[in-house]
Amino acid sequence: MKKQIVIIGGGISGLATAYWFKKNNYDVVVLDKNKEPGGVMESVTNNGFMFDRGPNSGLEVTPLIKQIVDEIGMSDQFIYADSTGDKRYILRNNILHALPMKPNLFLATKLFSWKGKLRAMAEPFVKRSKDGYYQSLAEFVSRRLGKEFLDYAINPFVAGVYAGNPEELSVKSAFPKLYALEEKYGGIFVGAIKTARARKKSPETAKQSAKMFSFKNGMQSFPAGIAKYLGNLVNLNCDVSGVYKTETGYKVAYTQLDEEKSIDCDIVISAVPSYSASKLFGGIDRQLAEHLNEIYYPPVIVLYLVYKKSSIQRPLDGFGFLIPSKEKKSFLGAIWSSVIFPTRTTEDKTAFTLFIGGSRNPEIADMDRDSVLKKAIKEFQEVMVINEKPIFNAHRFWSKAIPQYNVGYVEHDKYFAEFETNNPGLYLSGNFRGGIAVGDCIRNSDVLYNKVKEFLDSKNKID
Numbered sequence: 001m002k003k004q005i006v007i008i009g010g011g012i013s014g015l016a017t018a019y020w021f022k023k024n025n026y027d028v029v030v031l032d033k034n035k036e037p038g039g040v041m042e043s044v045t046n047n048g049f050m051f052d053r054g055p056n057s058g059l060e061v062t063p064l065i066k067q068i069v070d071e072i073g074m075s076d077q078f079i080y081a082d083s084t085g086d087k088r089y090i091l092r093n094n095i096l097h098a099l100p101m102k103p104n105l106f107l108a109t110k111l112f113s114w115k116g117k118l119r120a121m122a123e124p125f126v127k128r129s130k131d132g133y134y135q136s137l138a139e140f141v142s143r144r145l146g147k148e149f150l151d152y153a154i155n156p157f158v159a160g161v162y163a164g165n166p167e168e169l170s171v172k173s174a175f176p177k178l179y180a181l182e183e184k185y186g187g188i189f190v191g192a193i194k195t196a197r198a199r200k201k202s203p204e205t206a207k208q209s210a211k212m213f214s215f216k217n218g219m220q221s222f223p224a225g226i227a228k229y230l231g232n233l234v235n236l237n238c239d240v241s242g243v244y245k246t247e248t249g250y251k252v253a254y255t256q257l258d259e260e261k262s263i264d265c266d267i268v269i270s271a272v273p274s275y276s277a278s279k280l281f282g283g284i285d286r287q288l289a290e291h292l293n294e295i296y297y298p299p300v301i302v303l304y305l306v307y308k309k310s311s312i313q314r315p316l317d318g319f320g321f322l323i324p325s326k327e328k329k330s331f332l333g334a335i336w337s338s339v340i341f342p343t344r345t346t347e348d349k350t351a352f353t354l355f356i357g358g359s360r361n362p363e364i365a366d367m368d369r370d371s372v373l374k375k376a377i378k379e380f381q382e383v384m385v386i387n388e389k390p391i392f393n394a395h396r397f398w399s400k401a402i403p404q405y406n407v408g409y410v411e412h413d414k415y416f417a418e419f420e421t422n423n424p425g426l427y428l429s430g431n432f433r434g435g436i437a438v439g440d441c442i443r444n445s446d447v448l449y450n451k452v453k454e455f456l457d458s459k460n461k462i463d
């Protein structure tokens with residue numbers, strides 16, 4: 001079989017990229033080893049409860065999200081989070097403190113001590129670092145905003161986003177916009193004011209002000225909807241084993257339900273996790289395989305719990321809470337799922353999603369699963385003042401959940417760019433490049449589409 005473009009991986013990254021190609025009449029095909037599209041975006045229904053086992057929501061950071069949703073006819077499925085979810089809590093000394101989102105609330109909060117607040121407010125007077133390039137997020141934040149801000153704001157925040165550890169994450173790679181504020185403007189506060197002015201002119205929305213969205217039947221509806229639009233261009237149960245150079249382009253070898261097959265093509269886009277991609281390109285570039293293999297994906301357990309509303313003594317007035325590692329709990333935080341998206345359960349019940357493990361506690365992978373879950377449920381019930389057992393619980397163990405853009409990642413990223421330059425027509429995408437959030441994956445799909453289009457246009461001119 002001969003195709004112009006083969007995309008390996010039918011998660012949101014691969015499918016959104018395929019979407020732009022199909023819309024613009026390119027000859028494209030997607031191969032995925034799973035029997036359903038969506039990758040880590042998994043939504044399931046069990047005992048009448050619908051829940052997400054991967055991402056629970058996305059942030060509408062780019063108009064491209066709504067554009068795809070509308071164009072594939074899913075507008076009636078698209079839902080925004082209830083505004084109650086705007087309030088977020090952080091646990092300190094077993095008390096949930098609302099995260100202060102305005103200067104007056106920052107001054108009033110008991111989440112930080114006065115010493116901690118004054119130290120954070122001194123940020124504009126902190127000098128720029130001479131060597132920001134290899135700094136961890138922890139080094140960057142404690143230098144600019146102080147240790148208490150790191151421990152009680154940033155540490156829980158990165159647990160919520162990356163299931164990550166600020167001591168290991170690279171500020172430049174994991175939070176490039178934050179890093180750029182110091183690089184360009186000398187500090188975070190000054191930079192934030194200046195970039196907010198510039199952003200007003202752009203169609204993109206900053207993560208902190210973007211609206212949170214999902215779908216009536218969960219996040220997997222999105223990749224499933226794109227796959228439906230793509231129709232027979234999406235081939236499931238196709239486990240790709242390697243990509244090889246040919247005289248005219250590339251060959252993608254795969255097994256579909258025990259049958260060995262291959263496709264010849266001009267363009268190969270890899271949209272699989274880095275540890276999978278490392279097995280595909282070893283024949284073309286051994287060093288690339290090593291770089292891809294070095295990206296760490298910690299294990300995470302997603303635990304879904306449903307309680308009778310009457311058994312919860314705490315007011316349900318927010319998105320949920322995150323836990324700083326200093327609090328020494330066995331889970332990272334909890335999303336109050338049916339508060340944000342009320343249609344997730346009936347009026348008399350409340351659904352929660354807890355996250356356990358991550359870079360903070362990777363040992364959960366080898367521990368007795370029941371004990372890990374029991375401990376998390378016990379601690380969760382204490383925080384929420386819940387006096388009855390959950391009426392339903394289910395969990396999903398991800399042995400390799402989310403790629404960590406750790407210190408040293410810049411070297412991998414440099415090599416990925418070099419690999420693409422040395423092998424025209426091969427592209428590496430997916431959430432280990434350019435951001436892990438669903439919104440990042442959508443934005444990157446459009447950037448990649450334009451890059452490939454430019455390459456094909458220039459190739460056509462030469463031919």
Ligand SMILES: Cc1cc2nc3c(=O)[nH]c(=O)nc-3n(C[C@H](O)[C@H](O)[C@H](O)COP(=O)(O)OP(=O)(O)OC[C@H]3O[C@@H](n4cnc5c(N)ncnc54)[C@H](O)[C@@H]3O)c2cc1C
Nearest residue numbers: 009011012013033039040054055240276430431436437438
């Ligand atoms: C538990 C969890 C919670 C998250 N929560 C959020 C959240 O709340 N908000 C948010 O914005 N983001 C969240 N994320 C991150 C976000 O969901 C992911 O970064 C994003 O969905 C990744 O999409 P992807 O297409 O790049 O990769 P994946 O979803 O991993 O898709 C890769 C695809 O490649 C396929 N594949 C792999 N190897 C092969 C092979 N050899 N041959 C063929 N196919 C192959 C796989 O089957 C898979 O379908 C979360 C992630 C996890 C795991």
